Amino acid sequence: MHKRDGMKRGKGLTRRDFLKTTGAAGIAVGATMGFPAILKYARGETPIKIGVPAALSGTASLLGAEFRDASILAAEHVNAEGGILGRKVEVIVRDTAGTAAGASTRAKELIESDKVDFMAGGNLGHEGLAIHEQTFPRKMIYMANTMSDPIPAVPTFSKYTFHPDLAPFMMGNVVGRFVAEKLGRRWYFLIGDYAWGWQNYDGFSRVLKEYKGENLGVSPHPVGTKDFSPYIGKIMAAKPEVLIQVAPGFDQVNSWKQLREFGAFEKMHIVTALFMPGTIWAVGAEVVMGGYGGATFYWEAPETKPMSDLFEKRFGRPPTDDALSQYESVRELCDAAKRANSLDSEKIIEALEDHHFKWAKTEEWWRGCDHQCIQDVYILKPKMPKRKYDCFEIIGQIGGEKIARTCEEQGHKKDAKGKWIRYQ
Template identity: 25%
Template sequence: MKRFPYAKVGLAAALAAISLQAGAQGAGARISDGVVKIGVLTDVNGPFMDNVGRGSIVATEIAIEEFGGKVLGYPVQMVSADHQNKADVGSARVREWFDRDKVDVVTELGNSAVALAAMKIAETKHRMSIVTGAGAVRISSEDCTPTNLQWVYDTYALAKVGTQSIVRKGAKNWYYLTADYAFGHSLENDGKQFIEAAGGKVLGSSRYPFPGSDFSSYILKAQASKANAVAIATAGLDLQNAIKQGREFGLVEGGQQAVAMLMSIVDVNSIGLKDAGGMMFAESFYWDLDEASRKFARKFFEKTKRMPTALQAGQYSATLNYLRAIEKAKSDDVSDVMKQLKTMPIQDAFAKNGKVREDGKMVHDMYLVQVKKPQESKAPWDYYTVLETVPGDKAFQPLSESKCPLVRK
């Protein structure tokens, strides 16, 4: 009988603890499985590993850390895997994550074929996908889904910002060296559109099997074309090797300009300012742009000993705003989160003047940059001069041209 008061006290303490936990987890919050789980599917060991890979995993970790490791009082967890640049490998992992591991969102997806496959699976499973590493326009155009976002860039914006100014500066005739898969095709097709719109002409193109290492035969064809500019429509290690081999074959010395259709700061670091200096291209992020970008870059550098690429900064931004949207919606249900993201402004270390459109594309400021020559660089990673800032509504494809069935016209 004397144990009853203690039992009452124990029961009261337990109820109080439950009440405090419920309060900490947010009144009315709806979090599936009691945890928010983010899957980062990236290229860990392939040609894009420096642009995304481990750096994108680190960027995700930084965003989660800045949120305190929790949202609405519930833990945030991350899982990661290598898609090996194969759609079937990526698809199998995405299904496993959704069905077995209860992952709420799959993100990064730095290969267009992988991204297109993953976002379709996410739609059927009523889960979310956020593409930060792939740039095919069709991701948020004809293949758009109501549960997908395209966050960082697309080939339309890269081509528009990165070609028209160069044409106006006198490079009227172009030749394309293109990776033979969806992303490369998209870069070439969009670039041709803007080159011609600016008064230029594409004289020809060569498509190589991706990934590649020997570009000599394609470079010789580009030289034989006598084009003013040779556009290299690939990325990562392939881009670096193509630029280096172009230098070895005397492409620039022969009076032709090498133009990277997608270049990152780690590409510049690998190639070196001696060979990359003077190149112009479109970028969506630069670590030294403002104090917010520098603050994130310092955190990233502490963990990786290099500055972040645009794709890695974009991964940080996407993760951060995904968690913000859950917090505002008080739910991790994909419909609630998507609705919130499409109404809230996006402004952070990566995105300036950002907004998510009804087609799932996050539009934001883009930049035309020029690589500094060795004598112009004053410190490590001081690589870019920003020549022009292009507002998102001027850089990205207008909704009136979109083939996305979600767009009301």
């Protein structure tokens, strides 16, 4: 029998058969189109993307480079451990130039063009706020790794944003207690005239009031000031026991150099809220010799050195506190996704809240009410280095929830069932 005859004589194609056939074809087409993506996920070819907005140019470029390198190292370590949910992690770094506008634009690009799953970064406070405004409306988890008082507080707070770094108030609170107990209680303030400076000032001021000290005056100065002599004249005339200097980077270096030229180190203690090690490495430890300051990490601390050694081996220098905090931010995001066994934001929030962890320093934890990372702060005193980077000694360590504002002070409230109310 000819095949053609057999076909002709066979059973005719009914409507049901047609629907079965075309339905099967439709499923086959869908499967053919869908399988490559599914197989990519199974083989880990479609990475989980973490966006890293960082100041790779501009006045904060040293900080941006630290964020970039730490993010790369964290992703390498996660991938060496098998990635997340069978998929590799990829970090995508974008240059914010250290501005709020740049941070907002880069964050939007990372979300809309690069299709990132999470965000971690933002070196400066205004950058963090700008990125936060892009992420929380999209219900994207963001590790706002910047010193900011508003981010963990109502009304800015969002349940989708976590705050790995210290709030500036916390730095002032910690360093201020050390100063009041060890160095004296008659203070003068030299403050960078922007949000970070004044937020630190709030912390110092609260401590000074608590210890019944005396505020002899405040001299705010613009960021990027070259000549500090007009301010130093006022400081010397006030005759404080302690000068509190609050401005990082080259403002710190320039002011301390000129204070030394005026003989201030012989007449008072000089204290800064935060030592910026990258800047100090660049200019030499002798600039800050004789002073005191705070730090969220110290690369020579016993609990930090193993991680520091890995970083130095990879990049040829030890990590700054910015790098270590960013490393922890990426690791915590990835670890939370593993514990949640999901990329769903709500499940990751649940995995992070009140979670205790230890990556590169003493134990830390995410406070459930405001997502502030509760951690230790080191008090450092400069020393002449035995090697290039070993330029401080730890003379104090203060930490715990006592250094932060309370949840209620941050504006957080509980509902009738005792759960924290989430406003956005």
